[in-house]
Amino acid sequence: MLYDIRLNLRYDYDAAAGGGRHQVRVLPPTISGVQRVIAASLSFAPAPSERSDFSDFFGNNVTSIAFRDAHDALDIRMSARVAVSRPEPGLDVSPDIRRLREELDAVRSLSPGSPHHFLAASDHAGIDAAITAYARGSAGSSAVSTAVDLCNRVHRDFTYDGEATTVQTRASDAFDLRRGVCQDFSHIMIAGLRGLGIPAGYVSGFLRTIPPRGKPRLEGADAMHAWVKVWCGRDTGWQEFDPTNGMRASNDHITVGHGRDYSDVAPIVGVLKTTGGQVGEQAVDVIPVVLEKA
């Protein structure tokens, strides 16, 4: 699938911010076997006094910007054309949890894709006795079947609620609430898998939403999305699941970043010199592109 993606982040500050520094992670990367970025651009208003681009540990695109002068709003626009083509999931040959641990021990690597980074507790997805107990109900004969079952259960047992949680909410709190948004669903699934000894990470990105039959697609109605990647052993490797929708990541899922949890891939982090509060807005458009036949 080919998409044109537009993202607009806007922050309005109560009191003029006297300079500041941010890191922005919104540019999708090309990922072999998943997606190819054909064109991408990122712009800021007001224009920052400094800007530099680099790749972080997990390979995410980072744009670092700094403002010297006071400003009372920040407007970020990203647009990209991305072609997504994920392989169909094959036959489940993934090991059970005991064998998974042996295969994990045999992975002698700290490269960014190494499963070792994704097993220990992290800030938002700590290992939690209650979540582990919940996840144990999904422990099956293979890593993949365990992930599939947990993904479906989280989708079924938790209520989507945009008001219940914030970006700071941790897995254990969302779990107690039994509600949240894609970020919370993902953190709960990650925490559960880690509790079982299965490495799991956080994927941020975009999702094409398909409008109800007969209704037009509403522009800018979408938001950024998040789902989960699971290490399913030496041969099967990383598989991606979307617990918010109870499905595997498909060609409708466009990846922006990978990390241990939300804090590794937050679209914007930053430190501002301001005394007042700030209000943020987010608008996302994911538009399938139909190329005219030549």
Next chain:
Amino acid sequence: MAKGNHRKIRGRPHNLLEHYQPIDGVVDEMVDASGNPRPVWKDFIEALEELGPEKLAQRFARADQYLRDAGVYYRVYDKAGANEREWPLAHVPLLIEEQEWAAISAGLVQRAELFEETIADIYGPNRLVEKGILPAGLIAASPEYLRPVVGTRPASGHFLHFCAFELGRGPDGRWWVLGDRTQAPSGAGFALENRVATTRALSDIYGEMHVHRLAGFFRRFRDALNGMAKVSGGRVAILTPGPLNETYYEHAYIARYLGIMLLEGEDLTVSGGRLMVRTVSGLMPVSVLWRRLDAAFADPLELRPESQIGTPGLVEAIRRGAVSAVNALGSGLMETRAMSAFLPKISRELRNEELLLPSVATWWCGRDTDRDHVLANLDHMVIGPALSTRLAFEDDDCTRLGSALVAGERAELIAQIERGGGDFVGQEAVTLSTTPVYVGGWLEPRPASLRVYLARTPEGWTVMPGGFARVGFSLDPTAIAMQRGGQAADVWVVSDRPVERETLLPQEHDSFTRTLPGSLPSRAAENLTWLGRYIERSEDTVRILRAYHVRLAEASDPDMPLLADIRDYLEPFGIDVATAIPPGLIGTLDSAVYSAGQIRDRFSPDGWLALKDLSKTIHQFATTVAPGDDATRAMTVILRKLAGFSGLLHENMYRFTGWRFLEIGRRLERGIQIARTLARLTRAAAPDGALDMMLEIGDSVMTHRRQYPVQAGRRTVIDLLVLDPLNPRSILFQLERLKAEIALLPAVGEGHMSPAAKEILQLNTAIAIKEPSDMTAKALDDLATEIGGLYNSLAKAYFG
């Protein structure tokens, strides 16, 4: 010391060893297995005995007095919150013979080299993980494994520049490494203070024995830091978490001792990829950062986002090679307790060497064989968190002695280890050797550990010949942690030949140029200005209060108009005259102490003690002093102490930019206070006696009597307190001083004069040509506001 005096130790009139009973099966540093003093201790004990108990007590009191006078403290966190506590010096040093020290040094240098190579591998090619020598899962789980700096080679070429190691001597007489400090080791400054204090007490003995000096170590490290900075053309700075840190005293002390700028995270900013310090002369590059804060807090953008003490962008500057951190961010990984389990193999792999000084035997329960060994030998083990970076004996919250577990705990711990072995390490339970402390006239043995410091120089690692020993108050070997009330002893490395004497003073052949102090950080300038303002504000308030209480004591009517007027005048400033020592006044002085506390590296110990004494006095007065006569006397005492503090600063502070801001703060505040008080007490409707009182507040009664052959009238009072350029209390005098000092501040922006310089010039000229009759109450109030406005211009130009 009486040389050649061969009296026997036993049977002396005061035998210090009479009650000395080492524990069975434990090595004692002072006496051998048969109870005889080891050679290096023999002369030392004789010399102590010669002094006798009275003199010894006096001598040790002298050491304690030194530490109090120097204001040496560390911060303890307990249930009551954070408290400053005096440094607990154990007066008897631990003596170590030179040859033994050479062996310790060699072992630690080898260890430091090994650590350097290990960190470089973990953050670089990762061969140790690839070969299965280090488990990837252990590194990946450690909070000290900092992914944002993976792949970054330090600009200096090295990760480690300053390390400390905690050693203990086991029952077999060998030294073992109990813990490694590679993050931001503390205590080197305390070691130096320990030495100074101990030699205050035992200067003659110290002089006679050939004890290695410490100063050379610090000089070599300072030169190394300066050398690193020279290459990249920036400055060296020490980065502290701030005055609330437990060892802030030491950060300020080292900064002062070595002449290095002491900064907090907010002093720094990153601009154009370089790390800069905000100074009153603008942004200045910093290229070497000796950090005393944990790496995770160094940059809220890429490390812990909740950190309030970091510098956004620091990690980026480090990745670009614009600054060297001492030690490199991520070096704290080597402190991880489980790491000790892998060191012997790493040493063989990387250096083809056995460890000269091994760690306490350690097993990481994430490996099945290790876990089985730990479970089978639980009674001889200390069990703790694998990823902890705390020293085992300091970590009693989570570290358990296997043999001390009761049945239920034991079963629970075993279950935990079987469930998640990777979270635990087992370490052989060690018994520390004992060293003598002086208790009630006798020496008694106490368990001790030894902390040793290493610094990197262009010639390689240099070892501080000494360090400090942590000594227990009881025989419990876990009770040596400072946070739990252990004590610290100096460590003397004793040679049988005279030792080289080194000082920090330049040698004769060194070239000599006088250099002005480096740029003043903006935050320090701001704190100095406020210190000046708060001190002056306290003084002005105290003068008014004294004038008030003198009259109150004599007045038949406490509501007489003048007293009521003063009461109403002070009330909006938060000063309630009904209380002899108003909380508002105490608050002002507390603020002065706070401002001074932010910049302790810029203070002499004398200045700091004078201020603390002032603060103690006023807090005491608050509970004892009554209004009237009593308060008058109290105010006089406070005024005298304020004058003492001001005098210390005025006479002793180097007259450069720092002093200038302090002076500007004072003059600003005095100008404002005099103008305001004058506006009140010289207004047309002012009550009887107001002019005399004004002269008293302005400390100008005698001058007035001499200058003017008439009774105090409005005109003469204004003339003396506003327009007389020779009266140090007049407003014009303050403006002249402000004009002179502001003109000497560093230039800002373009143009010949800064806005503040223009403002003060205009103000000064405007007042200089005034006549007393021009200075109405309104004109005086406006003047106070204008002087206050000067502060804003200065703040904008220099403190931003």
